[in-house]
Amino acid sequence: MKKKSPILKVLAAAILLSAAAIPFALAEPPKRPQIVNGSFEEPAIQGEAAFLTPSVPQDVERLKDAGWAFGFSTGICRAQEGYAERLTASDGRQVAFLQGDQQMSSNPNEPWNIFGIDMTGLEPGQEYEVSWDQAGRATDIGASALRVTVGLPASSGQPAIPLVDREPVTSKGAWETVSRRFTATGEVMRLNFNHFIVEPGNPHEGSESTLIDNVKIKKVANP
Numbered sequence: 001m002k003k004k005s006p007i008l009k010v011l012a013a014a015i016l017l018s019a020a021a022i023p024f025a026l027a028e029p030p031k032r033p034q035i036v037n038g039s040f041e042e043p044a045i046q047g048e049a050a051f052l053t054p055s056v057p058q059d060v061e062r063l064k065d066a067g068w069a070f071g072f073s074t075g076i077c078r079a080q081e082g083y084a085e086r087l088t089a090s091d092g093r094q095v096a097f098l099q100g101d102q103q104m105s106s107n108p109n110e111p112w113n114i115f116g117i118d119m120t121g122l123e124p125g126q127e128y129e130v131s132w133d134q135a136g137r138a139t140d141i142g143a144s145a146l147r148v149t150v151g152l153p154a155s156s157g158q159p160a161i162p163l164v165d166r167e168p169v170t171s172k173g174a175w176e177t178v179s180r181r182f183t184a185t186g187e188v189m190r191l192n193f194n195h196f197i198v199e200p201g202n203p204h205e206g207s208e209s210t211l212i213d214n215v216k217i218k219k220v221a222n223p
């Protein structure tokens, strides 16, 4: 009996291997909901640049790889500095901030005091839980409030769903964990944090700030 040539053996092995791989290739990997950079550790804020304000062009450049879309008067700062003075990060070394004043934050048509991110890997109809840590700036004397929404892209024409609707941020200089549930209506949905002044502590601009850290999403197990 003629012996199989080494080349034929290799070919046969390759065919067997690829046949075995087909079921894995066809099976769709399970979707995992994702919020990138939910702890705001990227980019690493160095030295004097304790906080960034995207109204400054070089700061827009520095924040471009953060994964989040930052509106005016928002950004990332190091813990224990700037807006996060007297506050350690709830996770890692950096946090996000929303700084606002009465006039700016009362205009819903301008991208002031708002930042957001596209959550990916969602399954329409599936319930998810979003959680984050929030704190008011330790030295603020007025009251700020947060509106957090989840929605499809603006082109969908569907209004965003409020998870938190202008609820006061009562913990100043200390973290409070908030979690809310929603049912996905698309595979990608925008999570937005919007800061408002509800009771100005003084007439000066920028008297109130909210810090956010440790933003997470998880699937809610079906009963």
Ligand SMILES: [Ca+2]
Binding pocket: 038, 039, 040, 041, 089, 090, 091, 092, 093, 094, 095, 213, 214
């Ligand atoms: Ca962090």
